[in-house]
Amino acid sequence: MRTFILYSRKGVTEEWKGDAIDAGRMDVVSDCIRSAFLLSHDLRDDVVFYVCLNGPPNPPKCLKVNKNDVEIDAVKMNNKLKKLIKNAEKKSFQELIRELKGDFFVLNEKGEIGIPQSENPIFVLGDNIGLPKNEEKFVERFKAKKLGLGKKHYFAKDAITIVNFLCDQK
Ligand SMILES: C[S@@+](CC[C@H](N)C(=O)[O-])C[C@H]1O[C@@H](n2cnc3c(N)ncnc32)[C@H](O)[C@@H]1O
Numbered sequence: 471m472r473t474f475i476l477y478s479r480k481g482v483t484e485e486w487k488g489d490a491i492d493a494g495r496m497d498v499v500s501d502c503i504r505s506a507f508l509l510s511h512d513l514r515d516d517v518v519f520y521v522c523l524n525g526p527p528n529p530p531k532c533l534k535v536n537k538n539d540v541e542i543d544a545v546k547m548n549n550k551l552k553k554l555i556k557n558a559e560k561k562s563f564q565e566l567i568r569e570l571k572g573d574f575f576v577l578n579e580k581g582e583i584g585i586p587q588s589e590n591p592i593f594v595l596g597d598n599i600g601l602p603k604n605e606e607k608f609v610e611r612f613k614a615k616k617l618g619l620g621k622k623h624y625f626a627k628d629a630i631t632i633v634n635f636l637c638d639q640k
Contacts, residue, residue: 481523494525501627533558574614581616
C-alpha cells in the first residue's frame, strides 16, 4: 500500500461555504487527493491519502481519503471534500505518524533522488507553505528518509504525481 500524508497548515476543520481557496487553501488539498488516485481512465487501488488539517475552528484534525471518496472532476472533488470534512478525526499529525506502520519518506528537495524501495511507503508532504521544521524533525525520529525530486520546486499535487511515477518503476 502507498500512503500519502499532506500537512495542511491552514486547511479548515469544518464544512465551509464558498471558495476552497478562502478555506485555508482546501483547493490544494483537493488537487492533491486527485493526483494521488487519478489516472487518465482509472483510479489507483493501492493508495491511501491522509490530510492533517490545522486551520480553524477546531484543529488539529486528520481526514483519511480512500479511492471511493475521489471525484474525477475538480469542482466535484472540492464539493465532496466539504462533506468529507465531517469524517475528519480529532488527531494531530504526530499522533497519525505514531499510529501508521510503514517506511516513512519526507518529500524534501534536499533529499536523495531515487525509487523508494518499500512495500509500504508513507510519503509526507507539505502544502503550499511547506512542512513545518518541527514536524519534519518528528518524522525523522521514525527512521524517515528524505526523498528529493530535484532542485525545482513543485506544487504538492505535482510532487505526488512524480512520486507515483517513481513507485510505479519498482
Ligand atoms: C509547493 S511545495 C512547498 C513550498 C514551500 N515554500 C516550501 O519551501 O516547502 C509543497 C511540497 O511539495 C514537496 N516538494 C516540492 N518540490 C519538491 C522537490 N523538488 N523535492 C521533494 N519534494 C518537493 C515538498 O514536500 C513541499 O513541502
